Amino acid sequence: MKIIKIETYVLSNQLAQSFFFSQWAYDERRICVVKIITDEGIYGWGEGYGPADVIKQGIALIEPLLLGKNPIENEALWYEMYRKTLDFARRSVLFAAISAIDIALWDIKGKAFKLPVSVLLGGQHRKKVVPYATGLYFSDSENLAEDLIAEAKDYVSQGFKAIKMKVGLSIKADVEHVKNIRKAIGEDIQLMVDSNHAYSLREALELARKIEPYNISWFEEPVSPEFYDQYAQLRNKTSIPIAGGECEYLRYGFLQLLQNKSVDIAQVEICASGGLTEAKRIGSLASSFGVEVIPHVWGTGIGFHAALHFIANIEPLPGRLYPPDILIEYDRTENAIRDTLTVPAIKMEDGYIEVPQSAGLGIDVDELALKEFSTTL
Ligand code: MG
Numbered sequence: 001m002k003i004i005k006i007e008t009y010v011l012s013n014q015l016a017q018s019f020f021f022s023q024w025a026y027d028e029r030r031i032c033v034v035k036i037i038t039d040e041g042i043y044g045w046g047e048g049y050g051p052a053d054v055i056k057q058g059i060a061l062i063e064p065l066l067l068g069k070n071p072i073e074n075e076a077l078w079y080e081m082y083r084k085t086l087d088f089a090r091r092s093v094l095f096a097a098i099s100a101i102d103i104a105l106w107d108i109k110g111k112a113f114k115l116p117v118s119v120l121l122g123g124q125h126r127k128k129v130v131p132y133a134t135g136l137y138f139s140d141s142e143n144l145a146e147d148l149i150a151e152a153k154d155y156v157s158q159g160f161k162a163i164k165m166k167v168g169l170s171i172k173a174d175v176e177h178v179k180n181i182r183k184a185i186g187e188d189i190q191l192m193v194d195s196n197h198a199y200s201l202r203e204a205l206e207l208a209r210k211i212e213p214y215n216i217s218w219f220e221e222p223v224s225p226e227f228y229d230q231y232a233q234l235r236n237k238t239s240i241p242i243a244g245g246e247c248e249y250l251r252y253g254f255l256q257l258l259q260n261k262s263v264d265i266a267q268v269e270i271c272a273s274g275g276l277t278e279a280k281r282i283g284s285l286a287s288s289f290g291v292e293v294i295p296h297v298w299g300t301g302i303g304f305h306a307a308l309h310f311i312a313n314i315e316p317l318p319g320r321l322y323p324p325d326i327l328i329e330y331d332r333t334e335n336a337i338r339d340t341l342t343v344p345a346i347k348m349e350d351g352y353i354e355v356p357q358s359a360g361l362g363i364d365v366d367e368l369a370l371k372e373f374s375t376t377l
Contacts (some may be wrong), residue, residue: 001112003066005037006101008059010052011300011373013336019137022168022198029335031299032056032096035365036104038071044107045342045365047302048096049271058097061085066101072112074105078277091249095274102275103306103361110360117361118312121280125323128352129311131330132190133158134298136165136181145180152181155332161351162190162217162327167207168198175210182214190327192243194220201230208238218243218265231262243267246296250274254282258289269296270310271303279310287317297329301342304330305361312355328353340369 011031018027032052037043048055065080081098089095110117118124133155141147148165155163165181167174174193182191193216199207204222211219218241223230225247235242241264248254250273257263266286270279279295286293293314295307307328316323330346330353331338339345342363346353356362371377 001042001070001072002039003036003069003071004039006059006063006066007035007037008056009033009035009370009377010056010375011337011341011370012052012375013373015334017139017334019139019333021137021166022196026333029337031337032059032100033300033302033341033365034059034100034104036066036071036101036108038108040112042108042111044071044104044109044111044360045302045363046100046102046104046107046275047271047299047306048100049269049299049303050093050096054093055096055100058094059100061094062097062101071105071108074102074109075277077105078102078275091253093272095249096272099271099273099275099278102277103271103302106276106306107360114359116309116355116357116359117276117306118309118355121276121309121313124312124355125314125316126312126326126355128354129308129328130161130325130351131348131353132162132164132192132327133160133332134164134329135332136163136177137333138166138169145177148177149180149184152184156185156189159348159351160189162192164192164194164220164329166196167193168195171203171207171210174207178211178214178216187215190217191215192217192220195222197221197224199223201227201234204230204234205237208234208240212239216240220244220267221246228256228260228262231257232260235261235264241265243294245269248273250278251281251285254285258286258291263291265292265294267294267296269298270306271299276306276310280313283310283314287315290317292317294327295329298331300338301346301363302361302365304328304338304346305342305356305363308353308355309361337369337373341365341373
């Protein structure tokens with residue numbers, strides 16, 4: 001089998017309503033997806049996380065390395081892409097391009113062997129995962145506090161067992177929102193907070209101490225991802241588990257997080273940190289430190305399904321007769337591309353999403369949706 005063509009698409013959708021988090025506002029979804037086509041008619045889809053137009057350029061740069069090569073030898077191709085870009089693109093956005101390609105190659109390989117990607121990765125430790133709703137962003141609404149309460153209640157009524165909310169507005173506002181939301185959703189729903197590194201160590205510690213009474217499952221990106229030691233210091237001073245890693249690239253980046261004892265939960269972004277090939281290595285590395293891995297997921301059904309298969313393959317940690325469920329991030333903010341690009345649609349039943357048992361990633365791209373959102377078609 002040979003790779004004969006690579007098609008890269010930048011998809012765009014203007015949001016009906018902008019929303020923001022501690023760093024910036026979103027008014028558009030802009031996503032880069034890639035289709036790799038083989039001489040046997042089998043094709044695979046991949047997605048990059050980050051600036052879509054730059055990722056597209058990155059894929060164009062790497063394309064000559066792939067044309068004519070056998071996609072089944074995907075790990076050898078991963079190494080070629082890594083080796084030929086290491087000197088100028090170490091731990092950079094170019095890895096989002098490599099990640100997109102890597103995911104597409106796993107999709108091809110799965111279809112070629114007629115196996116789900118998670119089986120090819122080594123097997124499914126679980127057949128279903130628990131999605132957590134990512135939402136509760138900020139807006140300019142005068143009734144933000146009430147809006148957040150209503151949104152949180154809506155997630156509970158949809159059947160979500162876990163919800164992640166944004167913090168990082170101000171310690172005072174954050175504490176108020178956390179208090180309100182915990183009260184609104186009751187004690188049985190898991191609640192996580194994410195500041196997107198809005199705080200200094202001193203501020204993060206103050207916030208952590210003030211929200212400890214509200215049973216928080218993790219505090220994500222409390223401080224800048226550069227400050228590995230500050231993560232470790234915070235971890236030592238709060239009972240709330242600390243999560244981070246969505247800005248890390250490759251196993252070498254995660255090694256910093258792990259060696260510095262920075263996190264309880266390592267959040268690998270499969271569409272940026274090196275694809276499924278590298279995510280599997282990062283998972284092995286984290287397990288040797290006894291650290292949980294829960295991927296960061298943001299984008300279309302392509303990236304979501306890559307994460308589903310990755311999670312299906314994560315070894316239970318620790319192993320026991322009834323191991324805990326592993327969560328998958330399910331972004332619930334406005335994203336028409338996510339909602340329509342891939343088929344079949346993502347379905348949550350009884351608070352779970354099933355791992356697809358069909359070949360490859362288990363999804364296809366709807367050509368009409370591709371056309372609708374593509375900036376070039
Ligand atoms: Mg985050």
